[in-house]
Amino acid sequence: MRAIGVDLGGSHVLAAVVEDGVIKSRAENDIDDRTFEVVTKTVIATIRAVADAEKENLPIGVGSPGNVDLATGLVRYSPNLGWHDAPFGAKLRDHLERPVFVANDARCATLGEHTYGGGRGTANFVLLTLGTGIGGGIVAEGTLLIGNAAGAGEIGHHQVRATDGFYCNCGKIGCFEAQASGTGLLRHALAVAPSFPRSQLLAEKPGKLGSKAIRRAAESGDQHALAAWNRYVDDLARGLANIIAFLNPEVIALGGGVSSAGDFMLRFVRPKVDELTTMVPRGQTRIVIAELGNDAGAIGAAVMAHRGGLSATENR
Numbered sequence: 001m002r003a004i005g006v007d008l009g010g011s012h013v014l015a016a017v018v019e020d021g022v023i024k025s026r027a028e029n030d031i032d033d034r035t036f037e038v039v040t041k042t043v044i045a046t047i048r049a050v051a052d053a054e055k056e057n058l059p060i061g062v063g064s065p066g067n068v069d070l071a072t073g074l075v076r077y078s079p080n081l082g083w084h085d086a087p088f089g090a091k092l093r094d095h096l097e098r099p100v101f102v103a104n105d106a107r108c109a110t111l112g113e114h115t116y117g118g119g120r121g122t123a124n125f126v127l128l129t130l131g132t133g134i135g136g137g138i139v140a141e142g143t144l145l146i147g148n149a150a151g152a153g154e155i156g157h158h159q160v161r162a163t164d165g166f167y168c169n170c171g172k173i174g175c176f177e178a179q180a181s182g183t184g185l186l187r188h189a190l191a192v193a194p195s196f197p198r199s200q201l202l203a204e205k206p207g208k209l210g211s212k213a214i215r216r217a218a219e220s221g222d223q224h225a226l227a228a229w230n231r232y233v234d235d236l237a238r239g240l241a242n243i244i245a246f247l248n249p250e251v252i253a254l255g256g257g258v259s260s261a262g263d264f265m266l267r268f269v270r271p272k273v274d275e276l277t278t279m280v281p282r283g284q285t286r287i288v289i290a291e292l293g294n295d296a297g298a299i300g301a302a303v304m305a306h307r308g309g310l311s312a313t314e315n316r
Helices: 036-051 088-096 105-116 176-180 182-195 211-219 223-247 257-261 263-276 293-307
Strands: 002-008 012-019 022-030 060-064 067-069 074-078 083-086 100-104 125-130 134-140 251-255 286-289
Touching: 002 036, 002 105, 002 293, 012 036, 012 293, 022 036, 022 293, 036 060, 036 088, 060 088, 060 105, 060 293, 067 100, 074 088, 088 100, 100 105, 100 293, 105 125, 105 134, 105 251, 105 293, 125 223, 125 257, 134 176, 176 182, 176 223, 182 211, 182 223, 182 257, 211 223, 211 257, 211 263, 223 251, 223 263, 251 257, 257 263, 263 286
Parallel strands: 002 060, 060 100, 125 251, 251 286
Antiparallel strands: 002 012, 012 022, 067 074, 074 083, 125 134
16 A cells, blocks of 8 residues: 555644655644635645655545545535535645545544554554544444445443533533543533642642643543543543443544553543443443654545545545
8 A cells, every 4th residue: 555645634734755654754834824725735735745746646545524525625614724515625626627526524533543553453442532622433343434425433422410510512511522522521620720829830820721731641640630630530531431332342542632541541431431431331432542653644644545535435
């Protein structure tokens, strides 16, 4: 397998030549202006930075934030970019003059992690990316679930605290994303802050406090950070137990920035998930840290390009 994979985020784009799950070359650019024309121009330039060095016209897969029409590459709606009905795929094909496939970025990351990362060899697999929000995707019986209107896998928007949770950007209360993303960890820290008036976490302005600092403080035994971490892990475990009840996967892989906590996170999360697992045998789903890190999206997009679509069974 050899193809070009592109991972487009709200502030950054990565393009890579991928061979059998290994990135051979890469180019990256920041995105300061999220208008369609500027982002498209930046993506094309980034792709050309790796494509022009190749002797063959490799197919291109692009993971984009938002809901995507898989047949055309139209980005129907992307809150991260502020796009509505943006003809992204058509624009890329016109300029690059080669096959271009566009899909949701989290689904591409799931495809990459399932093919070459923590999900390889499994038939039933879930990836969660715990960052500013929660993205993810679902593999069932070996096939990436796409769903009606390519919307399957929005795991971040099932509610885990519908009456007493934080407000979510989607408009609901207590979504998994609102409670268990990196943003959720920060919110938990601010929520318990009145109980810790001498906390070192509050020594700097709250606006400078981030999930990484909270996690590191929790690992060092800071009581404020541990209180926030325990609330955060409770909500993360609720969501994971719900996923197990819905899907009963063999493996759930945790990716994204918060997952850099690694064994510290797993030590807290696994026993709480077991406590909350009721309708299927406990301990049957392995919860692991994702293996491909920030490269999962580009690798998965390359897999999509090589296959000629988001799933192996897709017919174009």
